[in-house]
Amino acid sequence: xxxxxKSQAKAEAKRAFLIEQATACLAxxxxxxxxxxxIAKESGxxxxxxxxxxxxxxxxxxxxxASYKERLIDELExxxxxxxxxxxxxxxxxxxxxxxxxxxKLHRLWYDLQAQALYTPVFLEQVHRIRARLHDLIxxxxxxxxxxxxxxxxxxxxxxSSIVYSLIDGMILQSxxxxxxxxxxxxALFQFAVQHFLASxxxxxxx
Numbered sequence: 478x479x480x481x482x483k484s485q486a487k488a489e490a491k492r493a494f495l496i497e498q499a500t501a502c503l504a505x506x507x508x509x510x511x512x513x514x515x516i517a518k519e520s521g522x523x524x525x526x527x528x529x530x531x532x533x534x535x536x537x538x539x540x541x542x543a544s545y546k547e548r549l550i551d552e553l554e555x556x557x558x559x560x561x562x563x564x565x566x567x568x569x570x571x572x573x574x575x576x577x578x579x580x581x582k583l584h585r586l587w588y589d590l591q592a593q594a595l596y597t598p599v600f601l602e603q604v605h606r607i608r609a610r611l612h613d614l615i616x617x618x619x620x621x622x623x624x625x626x627x628x629x630x631x632x633x634x635x636x637x638s639s640i641v642y643s644l645i646d647g648m649i650l651q652s653x654x655x656x657x658x659x660x661x662x663x664x665a666l667f668q669f670a671v672q673h674f675l676a677s678x679x680x681x682x683x684x
Contacts, residue, residue: 492530492540495520500541504582508538508589539603542590545583546607549576550614558614562625565618570668573645577652577660584649608642615641622675630678637678644670 498520502511513534517527531537552572560568577584594600615638623630630637648667652660 488530495522495527495530496537496540496544499537500545500583503538503541504586508534508586508593513537535597535599538586538590539599542587542603542607545580546587546610549580550610552576553611553614558618558621562621565621566668566671569671570664573649573667574660574664577649577664581653585653588650588653612638612642619678622679626679628679631680632678640674641671644674 495516499516502516502519506515511534513527513531514524516537517524520527527537531540549572553569556572557565557569590600591604594604612635616634619630619634619637619641644667648663652658652663655663
C-alpha cells in the first residue's frame with residue numbers, strides 16, 4: 478500500500494483534530510444545542526475550514542459517532558470476543574464499566590443519534606450499520622460458547638444476539654438515566670441477567 482503523502486497526512490490529522498473537538502462539544506451540549514459555528518469557534522478554525530472537511534452538521538455527527546463506536550468495538554474485539562471463555566463475561570463488564578466512566582457523555586450522544594434517526598434517514602443508516610457490527614460480535618461470542626460446550630443454543634442465534642444486545646443497551650441507558658446511582662450497581666444487575674440468560678440458552682449444559 479502506498480503511504481499517504483505529506484498533504485494527505487496533514488489533511489487526515491486536521492480532520493481527526495476537528496472530530497476530537499466536535500466530540501467534546503457535542504457530548505457536552507447535545508446535538509440540537511450545537512451549531513457548526515460553535516464547533517468551529519471551539520476548534521479555533523473558520524466555518525469555511527470546517528465545511529471543507531464536513532459538508533454539514535449531520536456529516537460531522539456521523540463522523541463523531543463512528544470514531545467513538547469504532548474505538549468501543551475495537552475494545553470489545555480485543556478484550557472480550559477473544560478472551561478466554563472462562564473470563565469473557567467479567568471482561569465484558571470491565572469494558573462496559575470503563576466505557577460508562579470515560580465515555581458517559583458519548584453514550585448520551587449515541588442515544589441522541591438514535592432518536593434523531595427516527596426522522597433522519599442518513600442517521601438511520603449509520604445506526605443500523607453500527608448495531609449490525611455489535612450484533613456480529615455477540616453472535617461470534619455465542620458461537621464460541623456453543624463450540625466450547627458442544628451444545629446447541631436453545632433458540633435461534635439471531636434472536637439470542639438481539640436479547641444480549643438489549644441487555645447491554647438497556648443497562649447503559651438505565652445507568653445514564655439513574656445519575657444518582659453508581660454504575661457498578663447497573664453492571665452487577667447486568668452480569669446477573671446475562672448469566673441467567675446464558676443458562677436458559679444451554680438448558681442441557683452440565684458444565
